[in-house]
Amino acid sequence: MDGVTRIVIIGGGPGGYEAALVAADLGAEVTVVDRDGLGGAAVLTDCVPSKTLIATAEVMTTFDSSYEELGIKVGLDSAHDTGRVVGVDLGKVNRRVKRLAVAQSHDITQSVTRAGVTLLRGHGRLAPGGQGVDGSRGVLVDLVDGGTQELRADAVLIATGTHPREVPDALPDGERILNWTQVYDLDELPEELIVVGSGVTGAEFAGAYQALGSRVTLVSSRDRVLPGEDPDAATVLEDVFRRRGMNVMSRSRAESARRVGDKVEVVLQDGRMITGSHCLVAVGSIPNTAGMGLEEAGVKLTEGGQVKVDRVSRTSAPGVYAAGDCTGVFMLASVAAMQGRIAMYHALGDAVQPLNLKTVASNVFTDPEIATVGYSAADVECGTMDAVCVKLPLRGNPRAKMQGIRDGFVKLFCRPGTGIVVGGVVVAPRASELIHPISLAVDNNLTVEQVASAFTVYPSVSGSIAEAARQLHIRKRGGH
Ligand SMILES: Cc1cc2nc3c(=O)[nH]c(=O)nc-3n(C[C@H](O)[C@H](O)[C@H](O)COP(=O)(O)OP(=O)(O)OC[C@H]3O[C@@H](n4cnc5c(N)ncnc54)[C@H](O)[C@@H]3O)c2cc1C
Numbered sequence: 001m002d003g004v005t006r007i008v009i010i011g012g013g014p015g016g017y018e019a020a021l022v023a024a025d026l027g028a029e030v031t032v033v034d035r036d037g038l039g040g041a042a043v044l045t046d047c048v049p050s051k052t053l054i055a056t057a058e059v060m061t062t063f064d065s066s067y068e069e070l071g072i073k074v075g076l077d078s079a080h081d082t083g084r085v086v087g088v089d090l091g092k093v094n095r096r097v098k099r100l101a102v103a104q105s106h107d108i109t110q111s112v113t114r115a116g117v118t119l120l121r122g123h124g125r126l127a128p129g130g131q132g133v134d135g136s137r138g139v140l141v142d143l144v145d146g147g148t149q150e151l152r153a154d155a156v157l158i159a160t161g162t163h164p165r166e167v168p169d170a171l172p173d174g175e176r177i178l179n180w181t182q183v184y185d186l187d188e189l190p191e192e193l194i195v196v197g198s199g200v201t202g203a204e205f206a207g208a209y210q211a212l213g214s215r216v217t218l219v220s221s222r223d224r225v226l227p228g229e230d231p232d233a234a235t236v237l238e239d240v241f242r243r244r245g246m247n248v249m250s251r252s253r254a255e256s257a258r259r260v261g262d263k264v265e266v267v268l269q270d271g272r273m274i275t276g277s278h279c280l281v282a283v284g285s286i287p288n289t290a291g292m293g294l295e296e297a298g299v300k301l302t303e304g305g306q307v308k309v310d311r312v313s314r315t316s317a318p319g320v321y322a323a324g325d326c327t328g329v330f331m332l333a334s335v336a337a338m339q340g341r342i343a344m345y346h347a348l349g350d351a352v353q354p355l356n357l358k359t360v361a362s363n364v365f366t367d368p369e370i371a372t373v374g375y376s377a378a379d380v381e382c383g384t385m386d387a388v389c390v391k392l393p394l395r396g397n398p399r400a401k402m403q404g405i406r407d408g409f410v411k412l413f414c415r416p417g418t419g420i421v422v423g424g425v426v427v428a429p430r431a432s433e434l435i436h437p438i439s440l441a442v443d444n445n446l447t448v449e450q451v452a453s454a455f456t457v458y459p460s461v462s463g464s465i466a467e468a469a470r471q472l473h474i475r476k477r478g479g480h
Helices: 014-025 040-044 047-070 090-114 200-212 231-243 333-347 377-381 398-403 436-443 448-453 463-476
Strands: 006-010 029-034 118-126 137-143 148-153 155-158 162-164 192-196 215-219 247-249 254-260 263-268 273-276 278-281 285-287 320-322 361-364 369-374 388-393 409-414 421-428
Touching: 006 014, 006 118, 006 148, 006 333, 014 029, 014 040, 014 090, 014 155, 014 333, 029 148, 040 047, 040 090, 047 090, 047 200, 090 118, 118 148, 155 333, 192 200, 192 254, 192 263, 192 273, 200 215, 200 231, 200 361, 215 273, 231 247, 231 369, 231 409, 231 421, 254 278, 263 278, 320 333, 369 436, 377 409, 388 463, 398 463, 409 448, 409 463, 421 436, 421 463, 436 448, 448 463
Parallel strands: 006 029, 006 155, 029 118, 155 320, 192 215, 192 278, 215 247
Antiparallel strands: 118 137, 137 148, 162 285, 254 263, 263 273, 361 369, 369 421, 388 409, 409 421
């Protein structure tokens, strides 16, 4: 392309703003169109707020478990001797959550603006008519301040994310029947929270509110919570949830939720009814791809409305790329950002590595956390990957014993012949931090021998990662 390349990015979440930074750095003229604020749902309503709330829940869990495990007593409720030593001011917690989200959006806006990117607040869509004679495309922006602006672009990136899926008979009212973007408006802790949906979002909120002090019922349509995760990890979490008093209802599909005074009644498919003070519906999300002129422009969508992309983020329409949750490739902020950067490297003719999902590290922010990287037990079971596996419960780890950690494990997968590490799972407090050495091993094709030979601190939970590698190495050599 001659002259400066014009890039228009629709959507300012991690998929969009990270792409904007790369494109500006590579010398393009970049415009980001966003209707809600930079950082996207990731920063304003989803990832950042939920993890900020969970930070408070984590402290509560530490206090609660400290009483039994570590013998700490702080202002114990002597009348009831419940073991609960601290309480939470949810209004204050939520004000902090919102403050941090807005501040992060502001920081991102500053760094994107400093990079020379133009920001437009409004709803973006592709202009009808496909590519012009110069190969450029039109983008129409319905500005929030009124009016419509047309932009021309040599390449367009669609990074519009998703919104919460609704159950028709359980529509949120923002007060007692809520989706995950609305919980931060609560001033008081729900007494009895019914969480519908036991995927990552449902499990994270169920665990967090239980830790904060709510009585929680988790309604799961599947056999167990977290159906997409490592089954051993999901079993540990479900056991912990139940042990802490959560009512986990498996194979129970919620059909409707309605407000009756200051209560919510949730009716299950089999006719049973459960009652709570609040209900949080977390049953997945819908891509923000409708009404954007995508199919008219030749951009193919899946049946569920996700934009079809290849591993360098190209859609089926020349000059149109897509990144992030709207593609449904892997619903993580880190993957959205990577897809966005890859799109820009490709569009601007820079060296580009296609997206490799087998090195993605992810985490479920429950207590304990569940962190995963690389190939999984399901991949081994269905024959996608030939690997051997070792699982070490943390019960045997000296640091875990000292810290009163009863639940969790380290699991490693390696190739039977070479011993190359291809995946791992850590279930532990702060597993999100512990997964990194396994991530490095997977990314760099390290062998179990190499992982085992690196020093770990004694005593440390990460010692179990080295020990699992050692056991796999011994097994590979034909030992026991
Ligand atoms: C409760 C929850 C917790 C999560 N926690 C984590 C986590 O801990 N770690 C993690 O990696 N991921 C997490 N995720 C997933 C993560 O939030 C998403 O993967 C991430 O937001 C995807 O980024 P994105 O850029 O694709 O879209 P988004 O972040 O959704 O941003 C899209 C932006 O585009 C805007 N937009 C949409 N349509 C238009 C349009 N037509 N014109 C202009 N603007 C438009 C939207 O307003 C929004 O600002 C979580 C998700 C949820 C629901």
